Amino acid sequence: MTGGLLGRMIREEYRLHSELFGDRFAAFPVVVAALSGGGFWLLTLTDVGSGAVAGGLHALVFFFGLQVGSIGLVGRDALRDVLGDVTLLVFSARTLPVTWRRLLAVFLLKDLLYYSVLFLGPLAAGYAVFAAVTGVSAGSVGLLWLTTAVTFAYGAGASLTLAGVATRNRVARLALVAVLVTATAAAIAGRLDPVAYSPLAFQRSPSVATAIAGFGPALVLSVLGPLTFRPADGGAARTSPDRYSRVRDALRDRTGVATRSTLEVARSSGSVWKVLFSMGVLFGVTALLVREVGRVTALSPSPGIAFGTLLGLGAFTTYSWVTQFDDRREYRRYPLSMDAVFAGKRTAFLVLSLPAGLVYLALSLLWVPPVDVALGAVVFPLVALYVFGVTAYVTGLSPNELLFDTPRFVAFGAALALVTLPLVVAALAYSADPAMATGVAIGVAAVGAAVGLWLSARAGPRWQAAGR
Numbered sequence: 461m462t463g464g465l466l467g468r469m470i471r472e473e474y475r476l477h478s479e480l481f482g483d484r485f486a487a488f489p490v491v492v493a494a495l496s497g498g499g500f501w502l503l504t505l506t507d508v509g510s511g512a513v514a515g516g517l518h519a520l521v522f523f524f525g526l527q528v529g530s531i532g533l534v535g536r537d538a539l540r541d542v543l544g545d546v547t548l549l550v551f552s553a554r555t556l557p558v559t560w561r562r563l564l565a566v567f568l569l570k571d572l573l574y575y576s577v578l579f580l581g582p583l584a585a586g587y588a589v590f591a592a593v594t595g596v597s598a599g600s601v602g603l604l605w606l607t608t609a610v611t612f613a614y615g616a617g618a619s620l621t622l623a624g625v626a627t628r629n630r631v632a633r634l635a636l637v638a639v640l641v642t643a644t645a646a647a648i649a650g651r652l653d654p655v656a657y658s659p660l661a662f663q664r665s666p667s668v669a670t671a672i673a674g675f676g677p678a679l680v681l682s683v684l685g686p687l688t689f690r691p692a693d694g695g696a697a698r699t700s701p702d703r704y705s706r707v708r709d710a711l712r713d714r715t716g717v718a719t720r721s722t723l724e725v726a727r728s729s730g731s732v733w734k735v736l737f738s739m740g741v742l743f744g745v746t747a748l749l750v751r752e753v754g755r756v757t758a759l760s761p762s763p764g765i766a767f768g769t770l771l772g773l774g775a776f777t778t779y780s781w782v783t784q785f786d787d788r789r790e791y792r793r794y795p796l797s798m799d800a801v802f803a804g805k806r807t808a809f810l811v812l813s814l815p816a817g818l819v820y821l822a823l824s825l826l827w828v829p830p831v832d833v834a835l836g837a838v839v840f841p842l843v844a845l846y847v848f849g850v851t852a853y854v855t856g857l858s859p860n861e862l863l864f865d866t867p868r869f870v871a872f873g874a875a876l877a878l879v880t881l882p883l884v885v886a887a888l889a890y891s892a893d894p895a896m897a898t899g900v901a902i903g904v905a906a907v908g909a910a911v912g913l914w915l916s917a918r919a920g921p922r923w924q925a926a927g928r
Contacts (some may be wrong), residue, residue: 655748718808
């Protein structure tokens, strides 16, 4: 039964992507391999070693797994409001003689197999370029593919387990927060090495001990996720007129689009806490990356610029949530231009993402100098504005289709790289010339914000014309 269900889920996933993107979907793995190969080749021109490259890849894949595992927060809403007449097998517990937990477990296994071939395989092929140029053994490429696949499962299992605990009682949620805060503080203080309990430890030093320590947590969380998560029954709660009016007045929202989008996120599974959660995950990954770069290289990166840049990029998930219930055709029924729609979406995006990012920047004051944190507080909202503009212009109200739509994926990635790469260089060069790095970071972020505002203004006419 499980084997047949797994096969059907894999075919379902492929057919869904093929129907959405047609022949363009087949080019996606090729694009990933080409882009990663080019990026790794550029890294060979720097002093970045294979250890730092592998660490960055594992962090990226872990974050990707966390995003996939967030089905525990948005799955029911996707079924009810986004998919319409399309019902995926993972959401069919009420109509099939299969338990929800079994469906979810098979779904996670399907994602692991599917993305290991579609995404992680081409990524490992791109890493082969780095291995060939730097003299790293060919066996390390296969080892990297294995450990990144387990890292993906680690991220998906962790995200689903966290969502599962959050669906329990208040005591469970408080205990979860306490554990996360304690572990983060221990890692920052150097008393806990998270890498030692991740697949990256096995990739660096293959042995029975590192296999148990590195793969064990991923296996445990992959089992706990489906066991702890409990889907809520019933439909969405209604919003009282008083609450709607209060939010609309607070936002000074004439069209009501910003109010509606904000309340939709608040009423959805996970509420606004999922914004804080996704930002927190990215914040933690960034903190570990900054520490690892400082450890394996002679560089002393700027945490403020790094936090500001990556939190701004992470605001893409907030854009996905404020548009998750939208269909461009729906707005034809209202006396609204697409200009007004995107303006409202921008307000909701900023209201939800900026406070969450600033909370974590304030938290970083525990170990980052205030001047550096202030720099991050300047860079973060500017990068977030750029991300909004690019995402709105390139994807419209369907950002979740971006990943496998190859032309959009390339355009989106290139646009983000124009701002991200100079900011990353500024963060890495901060210790050599703080004044210059600060000027470059603020200048690039400010130009990016201006471009983002211009693109968000052009998004309305672009998608208005596309709807005709």
